[in-house]
Amino acid sequence: MQRKESSMTLTKKQAEQIRQVLLETQSRILSNAEDGLNLSMNRDLETPGDSIDETSDEELLSTELRLRDREKKLLGKVRYALERLDEGIINECEDCGEPIGFNRLLVRPVTTLCVRCKEEREARERVMATSASPGPGVTAVQDDDSLDS
Numbered sequence: 391m392q393r394k395e396s397s398m399t400l401t402k403k404q405a406e407q408i409r410q411v412l413l414e415t416q417s418r419i420l421s422n423a424e425d426g427l428n429l430s431m432n433r434d435l436e437t438p439g440d441s442i443d444e445t446s447d448e449e450l451l452s453t454e455l456r457l458r459d460r461e462k463k464l465l466g467k468v469r470y471a472l473e474r475l476d477e478g479i480i481n482e483c484e485d486c487g488e489p490i491g492f493n494r495l496l497v498r499p500v501t502t503l504c505v506r507c508k509e510e511r512e513a514r515e516r517v518m519a520t521s522a523s524p525g526p527g528v529t530a531v532q533d534d535d536s537l538d539s
């Protein structure tokens with residue numbers, strides 16, 4: 391099977407599909423964040439980033455911060471992916487420059503690595519995690535893509 395040079399580029403239709411997934415993910419995160427905020431504070435929905443100091447319930451606050459941290463991280467990835475999509479490089483692996491398969495992108499649109507590099511990186515992280523922190527409860531390995539399930 392002959393590969394065309396344009397295989398690096400997604401078709402418009404493919405790009406739009408991925409954009410839809412990303413936008414849906416983004417709005418889901420944003421509405422989750424709002425739900426969380428509604429529980430703890432009804433005012434100040436416009437500036438969720440600045441108003442958090444005013445909450446006095448520390449337990450709720452820490453829970454919310456964890457959640458927000460997670461969501462913020464994913465949101466950042468989604469926005470980054472949208473940028474990459476706009477630049478036409480969303481399917482370009484950041485490590486090796488090889489194209490990332492469209493199906494992989496559709497499932498994990500926030501990914502920036504092809505399957506091979508992703509696996510290599512995970513293997514490296516596993517090694518690093520086991521040698522760096524011998525204790526149980528190592529969470530570093532399942533960072534990344536597990537966020538957007």
Ligand SMILES: [Zn+2]
Pocket residue numbers: 483484485486487488503504505506507508
């Ligand atoms: Zn790669």
